Amino acid sequence: MNKDDSKANKKVEKRTIDIVHQGLAKRYRAEGRFKFYGLAAIVMSLLCLAILFISIVGNGYKAFRQTYVELEVFFDPAILDHENLSAANYSGLVKSTLRKMFPEVKGRSEKRELYKLVSPGAAFQLRKMVLKDPEIIGRSISVWVPADDDVDMLIKGYFSTDAAENARRLSDKQLAWIEQLREQGKVKKKFNTTFFTAGDSREPELAGIWGAAVGSFFALLVTLLLSFPIGVAAAVYLEEFAPKNRWTDLIEVNINNLAAVPSIVFGLLGLAVFLNFFGFPRSAPLVGGMVLSLMTLPIIIIASRAALQSVPPSIREGALGVGASKMQMVVHHVLPLALPGMLTGTIIGMARALGETAPLLMIGMVAFIVDIPRGFTDPATVLPVQIYLWADSPERAFVERTSAAIMVLLAFLMLMNAAAIVLRKKFEKRW
């Protein structure tokens, strides 16, 4: 009886804290599980990212170095005898130099094989030297010129010499010459400045990313200048000033729909409106930027509206309460608070625009363009299109250049994100 009683009492005396303690282990287990899942997800995504990076860098890092061949060039006045120095026969100069280095080479086809060892860019290089300093005519100077892409591939070890001669890009003779040059120390891999300074080219060793980078820069500048002010203004108007009625609801629905429209549709729109109706130039970063801003606008508007909504109403009331007008309230209090969020949205939109190809194909930015664009209306291409074009090229040397171009694109992206973070920090620090 007594025992029973105490048992009952114990049951009764179960305090809240005991119940809390009982459930505690389970709670922590759930928490631990959740942490583990989150960690696993992050590790997985980091792993995928690492694999992606390793494969891209592994494919592409060799593109940053290029094989050069040293030529002992005698700037022969007889060959360069032309009233217009810029039109003189520089490839003849290269050929005569090569012939002089390999005097044993006879016969047309053999000579042609010999000439193929160096890039056609060698002639341009010599021309540039002469135009810069005509005094060098008549003198002998040793010049490093880019090797042909096949030689480059051989030196980089992508080339198997085991295959039958007619199944290879380089003949036995060419291999022998290269071996000879190598022994003389006249073949060297050097940093590939061409890749960072030149535009596109049919010759991989002369192709560079700079033209596309400048095109991307101009196009994105247009996009930013158009979509950020318009997007922010639209968001502020819709969120702060527009009456809430059926029309604004309709507009909101449509903006959300626009954000989901496939980008190629915007390209078609750009083609129809900007090129065919307004007659803007084809392939121009100006039009590319306009098309991309059509695409980024809804993203910026949606992000900006979310940022505006997250500003606490008490701040607005505080401003109105001391007698600020609606405009002052928005400009002095709401916008500064919403700006970091707006910037984030803008950067997301711009990053998407940077990687976009489809709409640009429609307005002709897929053209093969050698010159570096110098303005908003020059024909240009952009980084992702350049990657696409190179990925489509048959030459082996373009494979590594494709990866290198992807690295440049990613670097661009990271730069933009870093800029966004810095800007955001700066604006957040203001209070």
Added chain:
Amino acid sequence: MVFALLPKKSPNRDGGEVEIEKDLRVEDMEATPSGQDGPVLVSRENRQTVGVGTVENPRMTCRNVDIYYGDNHAIKNVSLDIGRNEVIAMIGPSGCGKSTFLRCLNRMNDTIEGCRITGEITLDGINIYDPKIDVVPLRAQVGMVFQKPNPFPKSIYDNIAYGPKIHGLKGSKSALDEIVETSLKKAGLWNEVKDRLDKPGTGLSGGQQQRLCIARTIAVNPEVILMDEPCSALDPIATAVIEDLIDELREQYTIVIVTHSMQQASRVSQRTAYFHLGDLIEIGPTEVIFTNPRHELTQDYITGRFG
């Protein structure tokens, strides 16, 4: 007026759980006030306003004001005057519509979606809900301290200087400095923040933020000040500073204060209005309301029956 709460612990002989029996006995619910010589009280069912709401030469008048939040009828047919150089207190249980009523005196309710107001509210004889009225000068004239402290996420200095700046009250930097200093001093915050005026106002404690908001409001020299529980987070000393401030401001201005503290209402106000579930139940001189209420609901409230 006795609440009897008699918890009883019954010993559990049969191993069951302890039962707590509540015996809530409310005695003489229908009784008249303790002072039997007083007038007969208006019964709880009667929701007509008791007392005289009008004053001579009023600063603001409210006539038949109804406020709705969507379908929620938050203020029901309230008429009262706010006199010159007086402090009028609004009391009443939580959710009875004090803030709602206060906010419509400077049209702060315009910002709330679905809030609708009918009736007439005038300031110096001009209907403030007239479509031709500009709310910016109205709010500069009728300042407000909100129930929840809402400092701007800017420096303490900028919080105070913002109002004077946008109204162009003081051009020079030194004049602004002076406004900031005097406003903070009046709100009893100067000594605590004078060395960190450039620090964010949001970094202050709750009570400090409340005083910062009071300082921000008085920095623009409003002629009517609406204060929604300005001392709810303040200690007795800071409360005393604010009450002194209210007393001082009354000499020039008109103040409407919402408070849950009846002592505060009786200390600072000349007239008191008691709200209950959207109705203005009783209005009159403060001493009368607190010593001699004429409505049962008012009496219930001030004697602590509920609320």
